[in-house]
Structure formats: C-alpha cells, structure tokens
Amino acid sequence: MAAIDGLPPLRDVIATHGIAARKALGQNFLLDLNLTAKIARAAGDLSGSDVFEVGPGPGGLTRGLLAEGARRVLAVEKDPRCLPALAEIAVAYPGRLEVLNADALEVDPRDHLTTPIRIVANLPYNVGTELLTRWLTPPTWPPVWDSLTLMFQKEVAERIVAKPGSKAYGRLAILAQWLTDARIVMTLPPEAFTPAPKVHSAVVHLTALPQPRYPADAKVLNRIVAAGFNQRRKMLRASLKGVALEIEAKLLSLGIAPTARAEEISLEDYCRLARLIAAT
Ligand code: SAM
Numbered sequence: 146m147a148a149i150d151g152l153p154p155l156r157d158v159i160a161t162h163g164i165a166a167r168k169a170l171g172q173n174f175l176l177d178l179n180l181t182a183k184i185a186r187a188a189g190d191l192s193g194s195d196v197f198e199v200g201p202g203p204g205g206l207t208r209g210l211l212a213e214g215a216r217r218v219l220a221v222e223k224d225p226r227c228l229p230a231l232a233e234i235a236v237a238y239p240g241r242l243e244v245l246n247a248d249a250l251e252v253d254p255r256d257h258l259t260t261p262i263r264i265v266a267n268l269p270y271n272v273g274t275e276l277l278t279r280w281l282t283p284p285t286w287p288p289v290w291d292s293l294t295l296m297f298q299k300e301v302a303e304r305i306v307a308k309p310g311s312k313a314y315g316r317l318a319i320l321a322q323w324l325t326d327a328r329i330v331m332t333l334p335p336e337a338f339t340p341a342p343k344v345h346s347a348v349v350h351l352t353a354l355p356q357p358r359y360p361a362d363a364k365v366l367n368r369i370v371a372a373g374f375n376q377r378r379k380m381l382r383a384s385l386k387g388v389a390l391e392i393e394a395k396l397l398s399l400g401i402a403p404t405a406r407a408e409e410i411s412l413e414d415y416c417r418l419a420r421l422i423a424a425t
Pocket of ligand 1: 170171172173174175176199200201202203204205206207221222223224247248249250266267268269270272
C-alpha cells in the first residue's frame with residue numbers, strides 16, 4: 146500500500162538502499178509509519194516549530210515529523226548508507242528537510258534552525274543518556290529547545306520520571322524534573338522495531354520550564370546529588386560529609402533527617418539544601 150507521502154514503504158527503502166541494521170550504531174528501526182506519526186504527534190503541534198532529529202536512519206520518524214506538519218526538520222545521521230533514502234524524503238518535502246551526515250554530539254542545532262525548536266528522536270541507546278544530559282545542562286536556562294520527545298529503553302525512561310522512594314530515582318530524575326515537566330507518553334514492545342532489541346522501549350516527552358522548578362545553583366545541586374547517589378546506601382550525614390561543613394546540623398535545620406538516604410529526599414529538599422550550602 147502506498148504511504149501518504151507517496152514514498153515507498155520502509156521495508157522497500159531498506160532493501161533498495163542496502164541499509165541492513167548495524168548493532169554498533171544502535172540501529173533498531175521503526176518501519177510502521179502509523180507508529181512514527183503517533184510519535185511525531187506526541188511531540189505536540191509541530192506546525193510552528195523547527196525539529197532537530199537525531200539518527201533518522203531510513204527516515205520513518207522523519208517522514209512522520211514532516212507529514213505531521215513540522216516547519217523544517219534537521220536530521221543528523223552518522224551512517225552514510227542512509228543518505229540516499231533521506232534525500233528522497235527531502236525531494237518529497239521541498240525546502241523542509243536538511244540532512245547532515247555527522248555525529249549528533251558535534252552538531253549545534255542553532256547553526257541550522259530557528260526557534261521555536263523541538264527535539265524528537267528514536268535515539269541510539271548508546272548515546273541517548275549522554276545527549277539528554279547535554280540537552281539538560283546548557284550554559285544558560287531556558288535552553289534553545291522547547292521540548293524533547295525521545296525514545297529510550299524503558300528502564301532509562303523510568304529513571305527520568307522516577308519519584309522519591311523508588312529504585313529508579315536518582316541523578317537523572319532530579320536533573321530532568323528540576324528543569325522540565327517529564328512524562329512517559331508511550332511504551333513499545335521489542336517487536337515494534339526491526340531488528341527487535343532485547344528490551345522494551347518508551348517515549349518520554351519533556352517540556353522545558355521557563356526557569357528551574359525551585360531556585361538553586363546548578364553546580365551546588367549537582368555536587369550534592371552526585372555525592373548522595375554515589376553512595377546511595379549510606380545515610381546523608383555520611384554521604385554528604387565532604388560536600389559542606391556541619392552537614393548534620395544543616396540537614397536538621399531544614400527538617401531533613403540526617404539518617405535518611407539519598408533516594409528518600411524530594412527535589413524541593415535538595416534545592417533547599419543547595420541554597421543553604423551556597424549561602425554559608
Ligand atoms: N530514527 C530511525 C527509526 O526510528 O527507525 C532510526 C533509529 S535507530 C534506533 C538510531 C539511529 O541513530 C541509527 O540510524 C544510527 O545510525 C544513528 N546514530 C547512531 N549514533 C549516532 C550519532 N552519534 N549521531 C547521529 N546518528 C547516530
């Protein structure tokens with residue numbers, strides 16, 4: 146059956162251009178255009194936004210983004226074998242798709258796109274957390290992007306949205322929830338991909354807050370959270386010893402039990418502690 150964009154089905158695209166999936170590049174492709182359109186819709190109204198897509202591969206999600214009305218898409222793909230397939234999509238959507246054969250870690254979307262910018266990607270799992278951490282730690286906040294809609298392995302997605310008291314709660318949850326509204330909008334079984342990975346996957350949608358949820362100095366907050374979670378079995382009075390003088394008294398003054406462990410402390414309390422430490 147012909148797709149709505151008049152381009153061939155993705156299985157044919159892969160066969161024509163010889164894009165057999167390579168594990169080293171994290172290649173697990175989405176071949177169902179209904180599914181890629183659904184992911185594109187999860188990114189919100191794209192009609193007034195430019196989109197930065199990491200790792201378009203044979204272009205399933207790229208086609209979804211364009212069909213759902215993205216103003217422009219910058220697609221950065223490391224694997225040169227995908228370029229001819231992506232060039233065909235650019236022809237079907239004149240002036241709306243720019244493809245770069247590059248490592249996404251080296252590309253600054255601001256050099257190619259105009260705001261508002263949304264980032265949407267079925268990420269290669271090996272660089273997903275690194276890219277997310279980079280996008281969440283720009284030199285100034287708010288960042289250049291309005292939202293991130295990203296596929297992760299489900300366990301990483303759960304770490305992003307985790308709440309205190311859960312095993313998944315840690316540095317990633319605190320960073321993401323300090324700066325964004327983050328929620329899991331879709332979960333996908335391994336069979337949704339070709340080839341099927343070993344793990345389940347989930348799409349997380351993160352909307353940048355205009356300013357961090359609670360005031361705190363990013364470096365101080367990061368230092369506390371790193372120290373706490375690097376020794377997550379220890380009580381805070383021990384794990385945070387090296388972070389500030391008289392840590393036990395400081396915790397008590399904020400009503401935080403010095404015997405609590407890092408995973409029991411709310412984001413708000415981490416920010417209160419960061420403010421107290423920065424002020425003394
Ligand atoms: N978006 C496609 C889809 O949904 O079918 C492909 C997703 S696949 C999980 C990840 C893609 O990212 C692959 O095409 C891979 O070649 C590409 N990739 C891997 N590392 C990359 C990097 N550092 N920069 C840009 N692309 C990368």
